[in-house]
Amino acid sequence: GDSVTQMEGPVTLSEEAFLTINCTYTATGYPSLFWYVQYPGEGLQLLLKATKADDKGSNKGFEATYRKETTSFHLEKGSVQVSDSAVYFCALSPQGGSEKLVFGKGTKLTVNP
């Protein structure tokens, strides 16, 4: 079945460091891919999405490119801030859409000043 694998955390960085959180998926065809962010004490918020191969999703300085050849959707940010400290979830929706999302287990990011 469909699945999402994220790099395990926690990830700890200093402010202004470069961030990469790896995400790979297993699914048939061309699923839609998402990154969600969960700040402490809050629900998940959609950060960015991509719906077809080679699409780049971007928001708040974060980017992720849909790579069909490597079945990946890695999240990157050039210069992290303390306020980026959160848990990040990669997720997919199977091709053609689905009632449900398949989530990775989440990666906790802590950014120190």
Added chain:
Amino acid sequence: DAGITQSPRYKITETGRQVTLMCHQTWSHSYMFWYRQDLGHGLRLIYYSAAADITDKGEVPDGYVVSRSKTENFPLTLESATRSQTSVYFCASKASYNQPQHFGDGTRLSIL
């Protein structure tokens, strides 16, 4: 724009009690979902609903009951709470099949 609201935000109860978690959305989204979030397990889908009066089981439905008599509400009931149901519960909704899900702020439930 109230969005999706969960209540209560925090709840403490005892084993064997019935408890209902409420979820209300103002967008008239067709789809609604209940998840639980536990360390080491990530997010797991409990139940979902594609429309009023249509519900279906997710990954971990045992011990839970849902109903959806109105599009905007999707309550989750633990009929006889157990300690293993201590968790953070999230409700989500989405407009249609291909749209992303939007989440509430969660209910932290502790069962003693």
